[in-house]
Amino acid sequence: xxxxxxxxxxxxxxxxxxxxxxxxxxxxxxxxxxxxxxxxxxxxxxxxxxxxxxxxxxxxxxxxxxxxxxxxxx
Amino acid sequence: xxxxxxxxxxxxxxxxxxxxxxxxxxxxxxxxxxxxxxxxxxxxxxxxxxxxxxxxxxxxxxxxxxxxxxxxxx
Numbered sequence: 001x002x003x004x005x006x007x008x009x010x011x012x013x014x015x016x017x018x019x020x021x022x023x024x025x026x027x028x029x030x031x032x033x034x035x036x037x038x039x040x041x042x043x044x045x046x047x048x049x050x051x052x053x054x055x056x057x058x059x060x061x062x063x064x065x066x067x068x069x070x071x072x073x074x
Numbered sequence: 075x076x077x078x079x080x081x082x083x084x085x086x087x088x089x090x091x092x093x094x095x096x097x098x099x100x101x102x103x104x105x106x107x108x109x110x111x112x113x114x115x116x117x118x119x120x121x122x123x124x125x126x127x128x129x130x131x132x133x134x135x136x137x138x139x140x141x142x143x144x145x146x147x148x
Contacts, residue, residue: 014091021139023097065095065138 004035005073007054009046012067013039021064022046029060045071076138080146081128083120087113095138096120097098103134136138 013019019041026037026048033052040046046068048057054073061068087093093115100111100122107126114120120142122131128147135142 012091015089016093017086017088017092021092024139025137045082063099063138065098066091 004049004051005054007048007050007057007073008071009048009058009061010069010071011044011061013041013044016041016068016074022061022066025060025063029057078123078125079128081122081124081131081144081147082142083122083132083135084145085113085118085135087115087118090115091137096135096140097129099134102113103131 011022013022016048019039023039026034026039028068029050030036034050035056036049038047046061050057054070058068058070082107085096087096093113096142097113100108100113100120104110108122108124108131124131128144132142132144133135135139
């Protein structure tokens with residue numbers, strides 16, 4: 001079993017269409033390395049609990065076309 | 075040289091963050107099979123002039139997490 005970490009990302013989201021898009025993309029990764037996630041539209045932050053390296057999750061979020069960056073992993 | 079076609083897609087976009095995300099993703103494909111594209115946020119339509127099959131472009135747009143479907147190819 002891999003260790004689970006919580007990775008926090010800043011993601012540019014301006015409406016519920018934006019956050020919904022991120023939700024769908026991360027939702028597809030549930031059971032594929034992503035254990036759980038939480039999207040905060042107002043704070044423009046996304047927390048992902050995962051066994052995957054932060055970089056790999058960052059690439060998936062980038063595929064949405066949203067500007068994003070890793071804030072922290074713990 | 076492959077033939078260029080114009081593929082029209084319906085893409086669920088509700089703000090400029092949404093259309094900007096689609097723009098960034100398609101922009102990365104310029105010179106990689108995508109010749110040009112036009113995004114109409116209000117009409118929720120995206121036209122892509124490309125030598126790629128419509129399916130391939132549809133998959134790229136889907137990666138944004140937006141709900142999308144092909145309307146026509148001509």
